[in-house]
Amino acid sequence: MRNQDIAKIFYEIAFFLAMEEIPFKPSAYEKAALSLETLADDAEDVYKKGGIKALEEIPGVGESIAEKIAEYLKTGKIKEYENLKKEMPVDIKELSAVEGLGPRMIRDLYEGLKIKNLQDLEKAAKIGQVRNLPNFGEKTEQNILQGIEFLKRTKGRFLLGEIIPAVDEILENLKSLKEVKKISPAGSVRRMKETIGDADILITSSNPKKVIDYFVSMPGIVKIWGQGPTKASIRLEKGFDVDLRVLPENQFGSALQYFTGSKEHNIALRKIAIEKGFKLNEYGLFKGKKIIACKTEEEVYKALGLSYIEPELRENTGEIETALKNKLPKIVGYQDIKGDLHIHSNWNGGLNSIEEIAEAAQEMGYEYIGISDHTKFLIIEHGLDEKRLLQQRKEIEKLNSRFKILNSKFRILQGCEANILADGSIDIKDEALAKLDYVIAGVHSQLKMGRKEMTERIIKAMRNLNVDIISHPTGRIIQRREEYEIDFDEILKVAKETKTILEINSSLSRLDLKDINIRKAVAAGVKMAINADSHHFDYLRFLNLGISQARRGWAEKKDIINTQPLDKLLKFFK
C-alpha cells in the first residue's frame, strides 16, 4: 500500500505551491492527499486494473493528479515534486512543525537567510537575525525559539496513533509464519503511551533463526541495525525503529512483563521480589536457582503477592501499592463503548453523510451515535446555524424512523459542537441548543488567554444549562501545542457541580483529556465521554486511542457515559 507515501508527497506539493502563493492548487492537492489517505483500495491496484481513468474516479483526483500518481507508481518519483524540492530545498516537515510557521514565513526565511531546517532556524533566531527580516519582529523571533524548544522536548517520539497501524501490520505479517507461536507487542506500545520512541515485539518460536530472517526481510525496511540469533532491530521507512526478540515458549510471561516495563514499574517490582527473597528478571521469578514463575504475566504478579496489573497502568504511579492491597479498579475495556458522541458529517465539511456514518457505526457494533457538527462561528468548517440545525434534525429523524420500521434499536442523536466564544457565551442561541439531544461546546479561537480568563470562560460555558459536554477540554496538541492556561482543578469542581461531562477526545494528536487529567477527573467524580471526533468514518476506530488513554487514567466503565445503553446515557444530559 503506497497510498500514504503518495499522500505525503501531495501534501508537500501543496505546501510548495502555497509558498509561491499559487491560488487554488494547494487545496486541490490537499484534497487529493486526504482522499488517498482514507482510500480503502490500494492506488496501485486501482491503476493496474483500470489505468489513469480509474485513478480519476478517486474523489479529488483529476487528469493531472492521476498522471502524477501513475508516474509515481511507475518510476517511484514525481518530477514536478523533485523540481519543487530543488528550487526550495527546505525541510517542510521539520519547519512547519514549529507552531506559527506557515508557507509564506518559511519561504521568507529561506530567501532572506537561506534557512533550510530547524538547526539553521534556531541559529539565526538565537543571534537575532530573524527579527530583522521584513514582516518579522522580536516577538515572532521569540515565538519561533519557544516553538523550537517545545519540539526539542518531544523529539524522536511518534504519536501512538501513527505507530499502531504500522505495528499491527508487522504483527499480522509475522503471524503468517508458521514458526511463530505466541506474539505480542511490548514496551510503550503495549502500555499505549501517547508517544512512542520505538516499538518492541516479542515472539515465541522453536526456530528463532527462521523468524529473524523473515523479520529483517520484510518490506518497508530502510536499515537493519542488528541481527542476531534471538533478536533483531530495524528502521522502517516511516522513520521509527522496531526491535524483535524471539524466546522459548516457557519464558513468554516473564519476558513480556520485563519488556513491557515501564522501567520504573519494573524497578519497584524487583524491590518487592528482593524483599520476599526472590530475584526477578526477563527469564523468570527465581528463588535461588529454582524458577517460581515465568509462563504468564499473571503467574509472575501472583507469585509476588500482587493482583494482575493491566499494561496501561504500569508506570509506578501507585498501581503496585494498590495491587498489593488487591484494590485496583476494573478499568474500562476496549469493548465497553456503546456509541460515539462526537462525529462530524458532510453537513459541515466532514466527508460522509449521516447515513454512511450510521452504517459504519452499526458495523462496529455501536448502539447509537451522536452527530455533532460545528456551529456557525467556524465558517471555514461550514458551521451550522440555527436554521441548518433544524434541517439536519429532520434528516436524522427520517433515518431514525427507518431504523424503527426495520426493528433496529440503533439510534442517531443530534448534538453539535458549538463554540465557546471569548466571553464564555455560546455561538448558537439557547432556544436552538435546547432542541438538540445534547450539546458539546469547545474552545476553537483565542487560545492564548490568561489563566483566570480562560478558566472563567470555560466555567461560564459549563454553567449554561444546554451545554452537556466540553470537547477537548485542555486544547493541547501533542508535540505541538501546550494546554491552555487553565485552573483544571477549578474546572473539575464546576464540572462536578453542574454535572458537565468532560470529553476524552481520541483524535490521534489530541488525546485530550490526557491520562493524568483523567485520573484527576475520576477522583473528583466527574463523568467523561470517549469520542473519536472523526471527520471520516474510517477514523471512528481511533476511539481505541481514547479508550487506552482512559485506561491509563484508571477510569472505570461507570466513569464513562458512553459505555451505557441509550436510555441510561440520556439521563446524563442536562
Added chain:
DNA sequence: GCTATGGATAGCCTAGCATCCCAATGCTA
C-alpha cells in the same frame, strides 16, 4: 487542479487574531 455544468468556463478560499508596522499579512480553527 478539480468539479459541475454544459461542452469551455466559472468558481473555489472564511474570519478572528497576533504581529508588524501603523494597513496589511499570515496562521489557525
